[in-house]
Amino acid sequence: MAENSGIEWTTHTFNPWTGCTAVSPACDHCYAEGWAKRSGHVQWGPHGARRRTKTWGNPVRWNKAAEGAAERPRVFCASLADVFDNHRSIEDAWRLDLWHLIDQTPNIDWLLLTKRPQNIVKFAPERWFIGGIPRNVWLGTTVENQEEADRRIPHLIQCPARVRFLSCEPLLGPVSIRRYTSKLEWVITGGESGPNFRHADPDWFRSLRDQCADAGVPFLFKQWEGKTQKQIEAMGRELDGVVHDGYPEVRHV
Numbered sequence: 001m002a003e004n005s006g007i008e009w010t011t012h013t014f015n016p017w018t019g020c021t022a023v024s025p026a027c028d029h030c031y032a033e034g035w036a037k038r039s040g041h042v043q044w045g046p047h048g049a050r051r052r053t054k055t056w057g058n059p060v061r062w063n064k065a066a067e068g069a070a071e072r073p074r075v076f077c078a079s080l081a082d083v084f085d086n087h088r089s090i091e092d093a094w095r096l097d098l099w100h101l102i103d104q105t106p107n108i109d110w111l112l113l114t115k116r117p118q119n120i121v122k123f124a125p126e127r128w129f130i131g132g133i134p135r136n137v138w139l140g141t142t143v144e145n146q147e148e149a150d151r152r153i154p155h156l157i158q159c160p161a162r163v164r165f166l167s168c169e170p171l172l173g174p175v176s177i178r179r180y181t182s183k184l185e186w187v188i189t190g191g192e193s194g195p196n197f198r199h200a201d202p203d204w205f206r207s208l209r210d211q212c213a214d215a216g217v218p219f220l221f222k223q224w225e226g227k228t229q230k231q232i233e234a235m236g237r238e239l240d241g242v243v244h245d246g247y248p249e250v251r252h253v
């Protein structure tokens with residue numbers, strides 16, 4: 001379980017800025033958009049300016065605390081934005097500062113999860129594609145159905161990151177990833193939570209699990225669908241055979 005995040009697969013969550021725009025069906029019930037509307041802190045959508053946060057000292061602290069630790073912390077970046085969002089209000093300096101911060105925090109693994117992998121090459125530093133993507137960067141993209149799999153994964157696997165991962169959550173349909181698994185290091189999946197959750201067929205999860213097992217790709221099943229945490233867990237107890245078989249093996253030398 002995460003220490004500073006409610007998300008099981010990460011240790012911490014960091015948002016360099018907040019604000020985003022929906023880009024696909026996975027965004028229909030975006031948690032961050034709901035939070036933004038409730039809190040009034042963030043303007044949302046194509047006309048809302050992104051705002052830089054004041055929490056940039058956190059990763060530096062996490063990095064220091066992780067010195068010599070047995071397990072490397074994973075930092076999900078970002079939960080209330082998309083690092084590869086091309087919105088005009090995102091200043092170049094913000095992204096430059098983020099790449100610099102990643103360089104300065106080698107004891108933590110940065111999970112850059114995007115629904116815009118087509119923009120990675122445009123916005124990531126050029127040096128990543130010449131000298132190599134930093135060893136502490138994991139690049140991931142969301143895949144909720146086959147259409148998004150075939151649209152997004154080819155962009156992701158072009159990037160020579162040590163860990164390339166999929167977040168198949170909320171899973172909205174059956175997905176075949178067999179043609180991509182040789183270039184993937186991790187697959188996370190889960191159903192949709194919240195009052196307007198959409199139904200997911202358990203066989204969709206089982207299929208992903210089996211495709212990962214065949215290819216030797218670590219698989220993490222996060223949750224079933226449901227309105228509440230209790231419901232999600234209760235549904236999980238009713239069904240077996242879907243497993244969490246670990247994280248990508250990453251050795252830093």
Ligand code: SF4
Binds near residue numbers: 020021030033080082
């Ligand atoms: S990309 Fe992520 S943060 Fe942005 S609207 Fe979609 S779900 Fe929300």
